[in-house]
Amino acid sequence: MAAVLLAATGCTTDSAAKDTDTGGPGKESPAMRGIALPSWYRTDYDSPAADRYLRGIRATGARWVTFTPTWYQKRRTDSGMHTTQETASDTSLRDIVRRAHALGLKVMIKPHIDLPGDADRAEIRPRDRAAWFTSYRRFITHYADLAADTGAEQFAVGTELAGVSGDSTDWRDVIKDVRDHYDGPLTYxxxxxxxxxxxxxxxxxxxxxxxxxxLSDHPTADTGRLRRAWEPIRKELAAYAGHQGRRILFTEAGYVSQRGSTTAPYSWTVSGHTAPAEQAAAYRALLDSFTGRRWWVGVCWWMWDDWPDSGETPVRLAYTPHGKPAEEVLREKWGGG
Structure with missing residues (x-):
């Protein structure tokens, strides 16, 4: 199975270090070297900055880029989702996939459902689940068609929908529908x-x-400490991959350049104090800990630059590694020029 997945994902092979963890499927570990370029408005992917951003992503040594068209629902109990002015237009998404391919980047399309403001999509619990999944299948097969039409190399059927991801029968129906529209590798x-x-x-x-x-209960830029924090997690993941007979992709990973980012990597607002060294140490510790593990496919970092005039978090505090020591870590680890 691992050989099939290796061919299907088209991942670029880094040096194949031996995996000492037990249970992972596969013989060696090619790495999916990716960075997400999300959109927050319908014309973001049409922006004059798009080509510059894609070239910047490629210059790190990345070989993949993730795009995240997003639909919304007003309340967590709604039974459906819809486009808004914050949804990337289909035309712009098709165009940016074409631009990425022209630069030699592979593409994962990873559609999102979001709630207004800072509400967490994991809180979505529709009052009518059957109606919600009917709406969701329309949403996700729309993008599966777009992924097939544009030649996107990989597709995600959902993202962080913990409030409904326990509905396994419905998700199997979603996956079956997506496979009727798109032939490439699928993940959630x-x-x-x-x-x-x-x-x-x-x-x-x-x-x-x-x-x-x-990874830590207090802010730290100690790479060794962060590597040690990954050790039990890595062993648990290796065993889980073996049990499931599937390799693991970090569909997202990231750290804001704020003091304390290693204590709460999921937070955009850990503090108002810059800490680029802590961000860089976290990047290095993750890559040191997982590169070469045969059951690990790779990582798509969250995220590259915000679009001009759209970022709510100042660049110096944001998730982007661009222009920070974390970008130099990527160039070193991924062979960027």
């Missing part, structure tokens, strides 16, 4: 505290995890 992006509750991994090609594990 489970949050780090959600993945063990998923019962449909064997219907997918890869286990996807948004890897926002807290």
């Amino acid at each position: 992006a489970a949050n780090y505290d959600e993945y063990k509750k998923i019962r449909f991994w064997k219907d997918l090609d890869l286990i996807g995890i948004d890897a926002y594990w807290p």
Whole structure:
């Protein structure tokens, strides 16, 4: 199975270090070197900045880029989702996939459902679940068609929907519908505290995890300490991959350049104090800990630059590694020029 998945994902092979963890499927560990470029408005992917951003992503040594078209629901109990002015237009999404391919980048399309403001999509619990899944199938197959039409190399059937991801029968129906529209490898992006509750991994090609594990109880730029924090998590993941017979992709991982980012990687607002060294140490510790593990497919970092005039978090405090020591870590580890 691992050989099939290796070919299907088209991942670029780094040096194949031996995996000392037990239970992981596969013979060696090619790494999916990716960075997400999310959109927050319908014309973001049409922005004049798009080509510059894609070139910047490629210059780190990345070989993949993730795009995140997003639909919304007003309340967590709503029975459906819809486009808004914050949804990337289909035309812009098609165009940016074409631009990425022209630069030699592979593409994962990872559609999101969101709630207004700072509400967490994991809180979505529709009052009419049957109606919600009917609406969701329309949403996700729309993007599966777009992924097929544009030649996107990978597709995510959902992201961090913990309030409904326990409905395994409905998700198997979603996955079947998506496979009728798209032939490439499929994953689901489970949050780090959600993945063990998923019962449909064997219907997918890869286990996807948004890897926002807290690594420390206080701010630290000590790479060795952070590597040690990853050790029990890594062993647990290796065993889980073996049990499921699927390799693991970190569909997201990231750290704001704020003091304390390693204590709460999932937070945009840990503090108002810059800490680029802590961000860089976290990048290095993750790559040191997982690169070469045969059961680990790779990582798509969250995220590259915000679009001009759209960022709510100042760049110096944001998730982006661009222009910070974390970007130099990527260039060193991924061979960027």
